[in-house]
Amino acid sequence: MTLEELQAQCARVPFFRFIDFTITNADDDAIFASMEQSNRHIGNPVIGAFHGGITASFMEAIASVSVSRNWDILLPKPINLTIDYLRPALAGTLFTKATISKKGRRMASIETVAWQEDAKKPVAKGLFHFLLV
């Protein structure tokens, strides 16, 4: 699937349009995406930080895209998620990368990381399990 096709598939999901991200790269191992902060993303207006739920939703969206792309399932069923919040995600752009940790027949385990200016200083990491059957 090309980047344009992936993006078009995402545009069909209302909640993905609401969080509003762009898929920037997709190779065999990982999917990359970016999201510009807008008002509706803010969780802490005092410091203008992204809401933790938006950071989590962004990572979950890209994790599910990596599943759909590899297994050809439009909307894989999410089972659970764990988010490790490492730093505040401030105004600007949030980037994420989703990597497949385990590619089973029934389950997929996806690892994500999100960062801002410096990829070496992640703002959050995520672990997502999806049911494929």
Place this chain on the structure above:
Amino acid sequence: MDQNDSTKARMAQIASVWNARALGLISEMDLKVEKAEAGGVEVRMPFNPDFCVDDEGTMLHGGILTALLDSAFGLANFLAIDNVATMATVDLRVEYLRPAQSRADVIVSAECYRQTRHVAFNSGRVWFDTPGLPEVARGFASFSIIRGETSMLDKLNTMGPGS
């Protein structure tokens, strides 16, 4: 006003400031705080097609339930813990127990079931406001708590709309 009434008034004040943010995801979710006590909160989120996985609006995306849990944990902590200057989610775990397939309002309940000087431990549940429908998600979180005299909510209170 006896102590019970003044506590209730303080709780209502915290909940109202928390919910009346001038911008951000909390206002997009259009939340209504239905219970605000030190022992726990209940918050209602109306159905919103923007939060769905399909244009027909038959199922909510799990991500909005995660956001709802994270928000409710924050409110529960402001109510349960004295002198919170600010806080940050350290860790959040959500279990999606079944597909969120309904157009009913969503209810989230959240509590801070343990607090220490620096850390708050939270648990919460999410269900649709329809009798007989089982819960759709559970969540757990740990928050880092920064104590101080000036609360983040006081700052929000003086920011005003659009500032």
